[in-house]
Amino acid sequence: xxxxGLNGVTAGSSGVSxxxxxxxxxxxxxxxxxDLAAESTFEEVAYxxxxxxxxxxxxxDAYKNKLAGLRSLPDQLKTLLEHMPQSAHPMDVLRxxxxxxxxxxxxxxxxxxxASVGDRLTASFGSMLAYWYRFHSRNERIETDSDEDTVAxxxxxxxxxxxxxxxxxxxxxxTLILYAEHEFNASTFSARVITSTLxxxxxxxxxxxxxxxxxxxxGANEAAMELVSxxxxxxxxxxxxxxxxxxxxxxxxxxxxxxxxxxxxxxxxKDLARQLSEAAKNTSFxxxxxxxxxxxxxxxxxxxNLDFYxxxxxxxxxIPTAMxxxxxxxxxxxxxxxxxxxxxxxxxxxxxxSDYTGxxxxxxxxxxxxx
Ligand code: COA
Numbered sequence: 542x543x544x545x546g547l548n549g550v551t552a553g554s555s556g557v558s559x560x561x562x563x564x565x566x567x568x569x570x571x572x573x574x575x576d577l578a579a580e581s582t583f584e585e586v587a588y589x590x591x592x593x594x595x596x597x598x599x600x601x602d603a604y605k606n607k608l609a610g611l612r613s614l615p616d617q618l619k620t621l622l623e624h625m626p627q628s629a630h631p632m633d634v635l636r637x638x639x640x641x642x643x644x645x646x647x648x649x650x651x652x653x654x655x656a657s658v659g660d661r662l663t664a665s666f667g668s669m670l671a672y673w674y675r676f677h678s679r680n681e682r683i684e685t686d687s688d689e690d691t692v693a694x695x696x697x698x699x700x701x702x703x704x705x706x707x708x709x710x711x712x713x714x715x716t717l718i719l720y721a722e723h724e725f726n727a728s729t730f731s732a733r734v735i736t737s738t739l740x741x742x743x744x745x746x747x748x749x750x751x752x753x754x755x756x757x758x759x760g761a762n763e764a765a766m767e768l769v770s771x772x773x774x775x776x777x778x779x780x781x782x783x784x785x786x787x788x789x790x791x792x793x794x795x796x797x798x799x800x801x802x803x804x805x806x807x808x809x810x811k812d813l814a815r816q817l818s819e820a821a822k823n824t825s826f827x828x829x830x831x832x833x834x835x836x837x838x839x840x841x842x843x844x845x846n847l848d849f850y851x852x853x854x855x856x857x858x859x860i861p862t863a864m865x866x867x868x869x870x871x872x873x874x875x876x877x878x879x880x881x882x883x884x885x886x887x888x889x890x891x892x893x894x895s896d897y898t899g900x901x902x903x904x905x906x907x908x909x910x911x912x
Contacts (some may be wrong), residue, residue: 671696775831
């Protein structure tokens with residue numbers, strides 16, 4: 542029997558995370574997402590995912606220093622970023638930047654491994670995005686170093702050209718933790734398929750970025766922002782969402798392949814969005830989102846996924862909407878790398894079968910006889 546979209550199919554085993562496991566919920570290498578979001582930092586989580594254990598003080602300091610030392614961009618990459626059009630989607634910028642870096646700093650040369658490629662990409666994605674953004678929107682060639690000692694702070698300060706705001710930095714850091722890993726989602730599975738052919742890590746990440754871009758996956762946070770910002774008030778939102786549901790349209794940021802009774806990351810990001818809204822003394826998007834959540838629960842019994850309130854949180858962090866999914870890439874790279882390493886550790890080519898639905902066997906028709 543064919544399962545549409547591999548729904549409900551177990552396609553392999555993994556020790557990286559549990560998603561919706563009965564009595565356990567979402568864990569990264571056994572640690573609950575609630576504890577990680579409350580107690581740790583993105584760098585600790587990236588280290589946990591890539592290197593398999595939580596770092597000690599000394600290991601964390603060394604890891605943060607290492608990432609800070611991997612932020613610069615080769616001149617060829619800067620040139621490429623300058624030549625990519627302003628109208629490009631920044632997901633395409635990251636996808637192309639990853640590909641180029643793979644030719645300039647290939648895996649396997651100079652001791653590069655999947656883990657070190659992952660560290661390089663995690664550290665430099667913020668630089669790529671900000672360099673391209675500032676060049677095209679402000680005509681500036683920026684330095685990609687910063688005094689910030691976190692991935693979140695580095696991205697925010699490079700984008701704005703100012704030191705990062707502590708609350709925004711903290712919120713972004715926590716959302717990076719929430720976005721870092723999620724088992725066999727579409728982009729991670731793409732990375733594993735590519736890895737299973739014995740291709741290199743850059744190829745796996747490039748393919749994963751392509752899969753993440755779509756609105757049914759990572760692109761949902763951008764789509765949720767477009768939805769929320771299209772309403773003037775909670776009343777307006779309720780009326781329009783009711784119309785959309787009647788027309789059987791998707792409400793972006795709701796629903797999930799695995800979670801049918803709620804995404805455990807959603808209450809955490811909702812609280813972060815609330816904190817930012819109150820600090821900004823502007824709860825407009827938060828109130829609209831809260832009303833949409835109530836309508837979706839009442840009408841469809843559906844819950845928001847992580848992307849829904851992440852939209853409001855990122856907007857209030859001052860991040861342009863088109864950068865929401867690229868920020869997801871910065872976070873998820875650590876999860877992708879964990880899966881690349883795991884796939885290689887016990888590799889089998891991922892090559893399923895299909896149910897043939899085409900024509901019955903028939904005779905070849907010569908080109909002159911095709912009509
Ligand atoms: N808004 C309105 N209805 C929705 C919906 C949404 N966001 N998500 C699912 N539904 C409805 C479907 O229309 C379908 O209704 P039907 O049975 O009457 O045809 C039913 O719920 C089941 O949906 P289905 O698409 O089969 O579930 P899935 O597991 O294949 O899809 C998603 C999961 C995530 C792709 C889907 O919920 C979706 O498209 N969500 C919006 C995009 C999004 O937020 N993606 C981020 C995921 S983290």
